[in-house]
Amino acid sequence: ASGQRSLVGEGFSLFWDPSIGRDDITRIAEHLTESYRRQADFFGVTLPTSQIVILYGGRTFFSLVSVPDWVSGMFDGKIRVSLDPDGGLSPELVAVLSHELSHAFVRHVSSDRAPGWLHEGLAQWWEGRRLMRSEIHDAFRGRSPHPIAELNENLARRADRAAARTNYVEALGLVEYLIERNGLAAVACFTRDLGEGRTVAEALRLEFGLTPDELYR
Secondary structure (H helix, E strand, C coil): CCCCEEEECCCEEEEECCCCCHHHHHHHHHHHHHHHHHHHHHHCCCCCCCEEEEEEECCHHHHHCCCCCCCCEEECCCEEEEECCCCCCCHHHHHHHHHHHHHHHHHHHCCCCCCHHHHHHHHHHHHCCCCCHHHHHHHCCCCCCCCHHHHHHHHHCCCCHHHHHHHHHHHHHHHHHHHHHHCHHHHHHHHHHHHCCCCHHHHHHHHHCCCHHHHHC
């Protein structure tokens, strides 16, 4: 946008529309710095280049690229976030920033080999979302979860909101299960194994003693 402004932070470069207030930008930069540090510690790496983060005042850009109106963030190599210039640093905005930053780390650590369920499961974990048992029951009432290959295909498409919610619940459920089974460090190692060239099946067996079918069950 005309008059776009920028700020270089630790590990990221922030660009924003002039309609967004400087106080909000300061708080957003502080949150990104902390989230970046925590995720770098978890994965054991920093990103090789400064991560570009673009904040849009309103949804004009998102509308142009056909992003559904219930989606406020996207990662396409750059982190792009739509926000209300008058909304300030809301809990929802904090969650979206951490969520999209996780996609940047997962893509780098896995050498872009991570399946969709790992991407979206870890991104939700880093935004602070946790599943209640009742939410899992509600999402899959009357039917079984998607097979993992089908889940990955679903996550690659922009489904309607209700279908997307079910896919995201299942992705987070898989990651939560792996964390409960072997701990956070094993999930980080699993992601790194993919980056070293192992298949998902090989990395699951190495870190968790599971086949993909056993994970699904």
